[in-house]
Structures are given as structure tokens and as C-alpha cells.
Amino acid sequence: MLGDSLTQNFHFSSLAGSFWRARTQWRKNWFLDTDPDPESIFSVYERLEYLTPLVATEYNGAGALVAARGTHENLRKKLVRARNFPGQVNQVLHATRFPDLIMIWIGHNNLDWVHGLSSEEREQPESRLQALAAQFRVNYTESLQRLIDRAKMENHRVAILIFGLANINTYLQGRRKEETLHAQNAKLYPHLNSGPRSFESMRPPYRKNMARLALMLNAELRTIVADLNRQLNKTGVHLEYSDALTKIDFSRLELINPVDGWHPSIEGHKVLAAIAFNALRPSLLFLRIGTRPTTKTRLLVKKPTLLRKKLANR
Secondary structure, three states, X not given: OEEOHHHOOOOOOOHHHHHHHHHHXXXXXXXXXXXXXXXXXXXXXHHHXXXXXXXXXXXXXXXXXXXXXXXXXXXXXXXXXXXXXXXXXXXXXXOOOOOOEEEEEOOHHHHOOOOOOOHHHXXXXXXXXXXXXXXXXXXXXXXXXXXXXXXXXXXXXXXXXXXXXXXXXXXXXXXXXXXXXXXXXXXXXXXXXXXXXXXXXHOHHHHHHHHHHHHHXXXXXXXXXXXXXXXXXXXXXXXXXXXXXXOOOOOOHHHEOOOXXXXXXXXXXXXXXXXXXXXXXXXXXXXXXXXOOOOOOOOOOOOOHHHHHHHHHO
């Protein structure tokens, strides 16, 4: 799994808490939760485990960007062990075994279009948005091409699934609800303003164009996949774009973290896991992995405490 903080058990809180969470909170997310408790996140990894033996690795990190190859991570990213997209690709390429399945959901951090702009430039955003989308396409293609070139050399089939960015329009609808609730009771969403402090495009004057940029980047992703697929005819590589995660309605407050109002909640991770897994079907068929469980599916209903303990000890 390659991605950013939307694939981590992460949310903003105090500076120390955010740092520690970004550095240490792996696995407890929609991709790689391993808690056997039926009430925990039923992750993509756990769902796949019913279909086939597997080893799952996550390379995602808080603050990760789609950047040019050779771009150096700043000190903050190094401290929280996060790498930009090219760095994550390097990790995949240097792994002992090249994966059969690669999932990518990254780009959320590329939406901060006002970063570094003067006040005059912010008033005329059109050229900035177009330039960001064009650079995103170049950088994403460069990193993805490296994965494809390596996949072509492997003696096993490789499926690469590209997820579109989250639906920013629906999220902003939820954000307005959060702001109303926070204004009425400051104990609700206590770190609601942490996001805009580090991600300026979340501020009200810039939100419309942030949502617009997300649509532009998704269009670029679709074009990237279509262009690269032309070179994959009769190869052992399956490349696919999915808008499954883009369709999730993040205006639903139960899907958003109640601390920062920005990242997914536990319920959000549960929804992401279910929808991402369903989007894997074409890739699994290409890999010749059956989509019917070989063992009983996970218990999703509440069970007595004694039974939960037995499950946890297995």
C-alpha cells in the first residue's frame, strides 16, 4: 500500500501527539488492521487473508506528496518516517520480492494550492491550478512508470490499482457542519483548526479551488492510466483506475475523526476497507485469486466477552 495519512491511523491533536501518532501508528487502519476483535476495523488485509495467504506491507506516510523524483523529504517527514511517492516507490523496488498487488491512494496533500503564493497570486488562481495539475501528472507518471517497468520484468503477474482522490466537495459539506457544532461547543472537534494551520487551502476563501483541484487531479489520474495501459497489451501487468474511494460521502460526520474533523474516524476506516476491497475484484481475477473465501468470513456481530477473548487468543 502506497499512500498518505488517509491510509494511516492518524489525526491532528497536540504537536507531540500528532508527531507520535504519525511516527508509530501503523497497521491500525483500513488497509492493515490486524485486531481480531469483531468490532475493530475489518481491513483489506484481513479480507484478503480469507482468499489467499499473503504478506502485506504499507509504505504510506503522513504528509506524503506526489513529487518529482529526487525531491528530498524535509526534516519533519524524516522524523515521522514518511516518504513522498517516489521514495515509497523506491522502497517497493528495493524489497526482497516485488509485489503481486500494489494499491496506491496518494495525492491528498497535493491539494494545498495556495502554499507559497502571494496575496495577488491567490486572487488569480487559474494558472496556478493548471500548473499544479500538469506537474502532478508528470510526477505521478514518472513514479508509476518505474513500477510498471519493473513489473514487466517479473515472472509473475502484477496488478496495480490507482485510487482517485477523496471527494473534497462532500467533505467540505461535512466540514461546515463540524464548524457549526464546534462554535456551539468547543469540546467538539477540539483540534478542528489544526488542519487549516498546516494546510492553508482548507481555509474558507480557498476551499472552492481546493475541491476543483481535486477534480482536476482525478482527471489527470484517469488520463495517466489510460495512456500507460496502451503499452501493457499482452503483458503480465494489470493497471486500473478506480473512483471507488472518491464516491465515499465524507459529509457523513460519523466517517470523520471527532478530534480534528479532517482525517477518517474508525467508522470511516471501516467504510474505506469495505469499499476498497470491493474495488479489488478485477485485480484479483487478473491475479487468478478466487474471490470466494476459503474459510468462514469474519464475525461482524457483537459476541460475548468470553468469545472475543477466545478469538483474540487464536
